[in-house]
Amino acid sequence: MLKIKEYVKVKDLEEAYQLNQKRTSCVLGGMVWLKMGNRNVGTAIDLSGLHLDTIEETEEEFRIGAMTSLRDLETDARIHAWTGGAVKESLKHIVGVQFRNCATVGGSIFGRFGFSDVLTMFLAMDSYVELYKGGILPMEEFARQKRGRDILVRIIIKKVPVKTAYISQRNSKTDFPVLTCAVGIEAQGKVRVAVGARPAKAVLVKDEKGILRGFSQMDDQQKAAAAEAFGEYAAQTVVTGSNMRASAQYRTHLVKVLVKRALKQAGGVDSGN
Amino acid sequence: MKYVNQPMQKKDAKALVTGQPVYTDDLAPKDCLIVKVLRSPHAHALIEEINTDAAMKVPGIVCVLTYKDVPQERFTFAGQTYPELSPYDRLILDRRLRFVGDAVAIVAGETEKAVDKALKIIKVKYQVLEAVLDFHQAKDNTVVIHPEDNWLAQVPVGGDNKRNLCASRSESKGDVDQVLKECRYTVERTYHTKANQQAMMETFRAYTYLDHFGRLNVVASTQVPFHVRRILGRALGIGASNVRVIKPRIGGGFGAKQTSVAEVYPAIVTLKTKRPAKMVFSRYESQICSSPRHEMEVTVRLGADEEGHLKAIDIYTLSNTGAFGEHGPTTVGLSGHKPLGLYRDYEAYRFSYDVVYTNRMSAGAYRGYGATQGIFAVESAIDELAELMHMDPVKFREMNLTKEGGKFIGYDGSTWVTSCTLDQCLERAKEMIGWDEKYPARDLGNGKVRGVGAALAMQGSAIAGVDVGGASVKLGEDASYTLSLGATDMGTGCDTILSQMAADVLETDFDNIIAWGVDTDVSPYDSGSYASATTYVTGMAVARACQDLREKIKELGASMLELSPEEVEFDGREVYQLDGEKKVSLEAIAVKGTCGNNTSLQASATASSKISPPPFMAAAVEVEVDKETGSVEIIDYAAVVDCGTPINPNLARVQTEGGLAQGIGMALYEDIQYNAKGQMRNNSFMQYKIPTRQDVGKIRVEFAPSYEESHPFGAKSIGEIVINTPCPAIANAVYNAVGVRIREMPITPEKVLMGIMGDH
Amino acid sequence: MEIKFWLNGKKIQAETEPDTLLLDFLREHGCCSVKRGCETANSGLCTVLMEDRPVLSCSMLAARADGKKIVTLEGMQKEAEEFGEFLANEGAEQCGFCNPGFIMNVFAMLKELSDPTEEEINEYLAGNLCRCSGFMGQTRSILKFLEYKKAEKEEAKGQ
Known part of the structure; x- marks a missing residue:
């Protein structure tokens, strides 16, 4: 059972930061994960008075407050349009609407959970995290870091024109994913392929062999071939493991299939596989 | 009615x-x-x-x-x-x-x-x-789980605590080995089901x-x-x-x-x-630490002749009762007796079993109670046998299934089939799913294949000669009836369906019946709601008690009219003279009951049954398998049930839909896993995935009621049978779709995919 | 610590511990319709409305309700009876234990989606587990309720 000695609804980020420097302190996100543990929290830091629960759009970027609920992100029409429904797809399988009304984007990203659909999705976009002290970091760099004591303020998605796709494989519809895959194809040609729930946390698959070079300019047949080839390549490079839900061997097979499918989907190639 | x-x-x-x-x-x-x-x-x-x-x-x-x-x-x-x-x-x-x-x-x-x-x-x-975690190694292991001297089996069931044996037995008819030897086609396969949680x-x-x-x-x-x-x-x-x-x-509850x-x-x-x-x-x-389903490994041998007549069934069940023996000696019986009742005219059978102790959570009773495990095995094996014969498995079933008026061979709840529309159930399930057009599969051309599968099921209606239903009914001062029950409504609606029966016997308004229970100090004795007993035996008790009460009402009414009980009739509203004008209302009789009265306006009855007439069911399911990921989706699940008269068609339908969903969970999602230390890993709803409304697909239910003469309204049971078809039907459908035979529940995408990859 | 919030339309003020979950707080304050089905936010039995949105009261500190508007089924008795009639007409309420959380989420859904399809219903309510009904009856009851509400609206328009 989660135990909390003191609950502080902070007035500003500085107060949150100062309180959070103690090891026993803990910033509250949506609490869906936190409350499952047996943690003894000295000071629970609540950011919910800081108006960090909104999504702002500017010319250059989307600025998603850390306290924005997964549900708000899922139903945001601007994000939906921008990502062609991929963000919604990455969220809608997470337990249920009530759960997503509680869980926050900040909590999901800060946790860097292996099973995170959200992290996988953001990795495939030109996205950043803004930390109170640490400033703005690329999502990939943040994902690699260990949890620190800084305060996550918001997530930023740069509005670089991009075609995205998100696919997850689950044993049942609202279970944790067995594997996740997100693809972002920027108009200028940059392609991001993220694979998560390996079951370790999501990583970007680097195109060391240039298989996807010029992907957006390819015709459908070429795209399909490149998607297939990159799927094979990803299966060779992405490290997978076993857990209750699936073996490493099955996951590696899925890397191939989901990467191929997501590339084809984002690339606008017809046919479901 | x-x-x-x-x-x-x-x-x-x-x-x-x-x-x-x-x-x-x-x-x-x-x-x-x-x-x-x-x-x-x-x-x-x-x-x-x-x-x-x-x-x-x-x-x-x-x-x-x-x-x-x-x-x-x-x-x-x-x-x-x-x-x-x-x-x-x-x-x-x-x-x-x-x-x-x-x-x-x-x-x-x-x-x-x-x-x-x-x-x-x-x-x-x-x-x-040292712990015994693998139930294959339990019997006669040097590690003894119950070495205590005060271990007590009140009834001999073949158990021996010093051998980690909770129960053991073998029964047979005819020479199974000989008949199998003479069969043109035989299969021998082993099937494994896990210790699923009821998860109420x-x-x-x-x-x-x-x-x-x-x-x-x-x-x-x-x-x-x-x-x-x-x-x-x-x-x-x-x-x-x-x-x-x-x-x-x-x-x-679900057991x-x-x-x-x-x-x-x-x-x-x-x-x-x-x-x-x-x-x-x-x-x-x-x-x-609760009371889940018994993990079972069921080995089935089947034999058929050239034309496709089933000749012999041999079943061996190894059941894992876990740390304690709750329901161990009894659940295992159903893993043989129920599937044996599904088919007719076979010449020989053998059913043997061992129930072993292990260092895992004790098992208990879960809807289906062993029948689920045995029917998964036999109904899968039937398909495997038909495959060997290049025969449509539904055709094989049509040729061999149990029919009303026939004899039961290996079923222990009755010697003959008192009521059964299993043939109609199968016929209708086939129609509903479009079997003839869809069997075995259709490739959708997009990497997905749709296959169909079928299965039969039965259960019992109360434990023959054991279960006792009780009911007591009294007329209140205001002419309302109070029906006291010892049966336990756990959401299923038995308080309601028993009131429906009472209202009909008493010819009164449904709203005039107060159903009440359970308090062991005052409720009539009832074994409780399990073994699919309540509609059947408690229903009998209710009808008897209400009939008795009618006689008492007649008696008091007659005396108020200064007539003998033979000279009057009661129509639910009044007691009236058969040849004459005299009558007295139920309201007046009810009041009389509270003033200067020597006739009890209360009746109790107890009922038990020497037979346990089985409900029957046929199901056909269409699944879609993704050949690249192994994912299985249920497209359509068609089920037809013979539960005798459905006392309440809505509640019978919801029982069926709910049981099917639970069975679908067992077939596809609920994957009990233990680690090497013997810890159960599915220790939450996060790790034990029961189906959500997005997982069950489309479920369609119809009824093909027979009439069971031994029940006052022709009813049998519904509560348990409904969980028995999904495991075999879905496994059969997956096989028909992609040629992968899954013999261990659940059918995960990984198992299917590995099967597909192994083949190619 | 002290919290103040609106519970089913009434302003309440109460002492609570910093780690008291809203679920336990609500049950202690007479809202027994709110049930616990698990410890892992998976069952939806504890669903209540916070500022009109469905949330899991098992994952919410009571402290976080401070200043907010919380509604449980106790605060929606009339609506519960109205919709409940449709659920009961299918026999789909069954054991009833999941009903309050389910019904609260149905209300939340109907506020958010005016004319949901069966697929949208299944998606919106996916977080509400039910082990008795197999869900089909619940869906039938919602679809029939929607028809009834539509007819009611049509009638009101006609007058």
């Missing part, structure tokens, strides 16, 4: 849909001590030392109990008719711990926080023992207090109040007469609550402290 076979609303519906506080924990007094149990971290260990001093000093802690504080006579948690077939192998707390989650100590305190704190500081020194939404819970007589009162979420009374009387050494059990509304999982803990605390106490199982506890 006005109400039987009508979709009446459940009598308690309004309370339930408006969220009234009608469940155990809603009713518990605020000052109850909170009771929790310290659980063993080891699969097999002896407590060398246990020190509770520090725990006792935690402010708010009232009582900490260890194995030194409990009675030493063994008992069983199994809610079964006495003498129970389950061995007496438990103590409330034992020095020997037999699975991860076994009870080490009981802590009671004023607040949950205090209790949690105390649990953490009880000091236990364990002597960790309301976990196990009970609260207890002493009444003004000093008797132990137990309010419990149980399916078996009268058995709990006896179990607690023995476990606590106070005798059943000192125990009263009350059942409020229950948040689901889980046919075992007295939680009651004993608050009960002993109340006895020791004289204070009210309550225990509410967490979901974690409900997952790791």
Whole structure:
């Protein structure tokens, strides 16, 4: 059972930061994960008075407050349009609407959970995290870091024109994913392929062999071939493991299939596989 | 008949849909001590030392109990008719711990926080023992799980605690080996089902207090109040007469609550402290230390002749009862007897089994009760046999299935088939799914294949010669009827369907019946709601009691009219003279009943049945398999049931849909896993995935009622049979789609995909 | 610590611990319709409305309700009876234990989606587990309720 000695609804980020420097302190996100543990929290830091629960759009970027609920992100029409429904797809399988009304984007990203659909999705976009002290970091760099004591303020998605796709494989519809895959194809040609729930946390698959070079300019047949080839390549490079839900061997097979499918989907190639 | 076979609303519906506080924990007094149990971290260990001093000093802690504080006579948690077939192998707390989650100590305190704190500081020194985790290695293992000398089997069931054997038996007819040898086609296959959790939404819970007589009162979420009374009387050494059990509304049971999982803990605390106490199982506890399905491995040998006549069935079941023997000797029987009842005219059969102890959570009763496991095996094997013969498996079934008026061969609940429309059920299920067009599969051309599969099922209706239904009905001063029941409505709606039967016998309005139960001090004895018994045997008792009451009403009415009972009739509203004008209203008779009256306007009846007439069912399912990922989607599940007369078509339908969804969960999602230390890994709803509404696909249910003459309204049962078809039907459909035969539940995408890859 | 919030339309003020979950707080304050089905936010039995949105009261500190508007089924009795009639007409309420959380989420859904398809219903309510009914009856009741509400609206328009 989660135990909390003191609950502080902070007035500003500085107060949150100062309180959070103690090891026993803990910033509250949506609490869906936190409350499952047996943690003894000295000071629970609540950011919910800081108006960090909104999504702002500017010319250059989307600025998603850390306290924005997964549900708000899922139903945001601007994000939906921008990502062609991929963000919604990455969220809608997470337990249920009530759960997503509680869980926050900040909590999901800060946790860097292996099973995170959200992290996988953001990795495939030109996205950043803004930390109170640490400033703005690329999502990939943040994902690699260990949890620190800084305060996550918001997530930023740069509005670089991009075609995205998100696919997850689950044993049942609202279970944790067995594997996740997100693809972002920027108009200028940059392609991001993220694979998560390996079951370790999501990583970007680097195109060391240039298989996807010029992907957006390819015709459908070429795209399909490149998607297939990159799927094979990803299966060779992405490290997978076993857990209750699936073996490493099955996951590696899925890397191939989901990467191929997501590339084809984002690339606008017809046919479901 | 006005109400039987009508979709009446459940009598308690309004309370339930408006969220009234009608469940155990809603009713518990605020000052109850909170009771929790310290659980063993080891699969097999002896407590060398246990020190509770520090725990006792935690402010708010009232009582900490260890194995030194409990009675030493063994008992069983199994809610079964006495003498129970389950061995007496438990103590409330034992020095020997037999699975991860076994009870080490009981802590009671004023607040949950205090209790949690105390649990953490009880000091236990364990002597960790080698554990038997694999049920294949249990029998005659050198590690003995129940070495105690006071292990007691009241009824010989072939068990031997020194051999880790809970039960063992073999029965046969004809020479199976010889007949199989002569068969043109034979298959031998082994199928494995796991220890699925019932996962009812309301976990196990009970609260207890002493009444003004000093008797132990137990309010419990149980399916078996009268058995709990006896179990607690023995476990606590106070005798059943000192125990009263009350059942409020229950948040689901599915057999889980046919075992007295939680009651004993608050009960002993109340006895020791004289204070009210309550225990509410967490979901974690409900997952790791409760009463799930028996894991079974069923080996089936089938043989058929050239034309496709089934000639012989040989079944061997290895059942894992876990650390204790609850329902061990009985569930296993259904793994043979029910599938054996599905087919006719075969020449020989053999059914043998071993039920073994292991260092895993004790199993219990779960909807289907062994039949689910056996039917998965036999109904899969039938398809495998038909495949060998290049025969449509539905055609094979049509040729061999059980028919009304025929003889049962291996079914133990009846010698002949009193009522059965299994042939019609199959015919209709075939039509509903479009079998002839769709069998075996259609490639959709996008990497996905749709296949169809079918299966038959049966169950019983009460345990023949054992289960007892009870009912008592009285006429109130205002001409209303109160129907007292000992059967336990756990959401299924038995209070309602029994009232429907009562209303029809009494020819009164449905709303004029008050259904009430259960309180062991005042309700008529009933074995409880399990074994698909309530509609059938309690229904009989209700009809009998109401018929009796009619006679009494006639008697009193006649005397008011100064006539003899033979000269009058009762039509539900008035007692009237058969040849004459005299009449008296029910209202007047009811009032008379309360003034200067010597005729009891109350009747009780008990019913049991020598036969257990099976309900039957056929199902056909269409699945879609993704050849690249192995994912299986249910497109359409068509099921047709013969439950005799559906007393309430709505409730029968929902029972069926619910049972199918649970079966679909078992077939596709609910993957029980243990680690090497014997810890159950599916210890939450996060790790044990029961189906959501997005997982069950489309379920369509129809009825093909036969009429069961032994029941006053022609009814049989519905509660359990409905879980039996999904495992085999879906496994058969997956095979037909992609040629992968899954013989171990659940059918995960990984297993399917690995099967596909292995083939190519 | 002290919290103040609106519970079913009434302003309440109460002492609570910083780690008290809203679920336990609500049950202690007479809202027994709110049930606990698990410890892992998976069952939806504890669903209540916070500022009109469905949330899991098992995953919410009571402290976080401070200043907010919380509604449980106790505060929607009339609506519960109205919709409950449709649920009961299918026999789909069954054991009833999941009903309050389910019904609260149905209300939340109907506020958010005016004319949901069956697929949208299944998606919106996916977080509400039910072990008795197999869900089909619940869906039938919602679809029939929607029809009834539509007809009611049409009638009101006609007048």
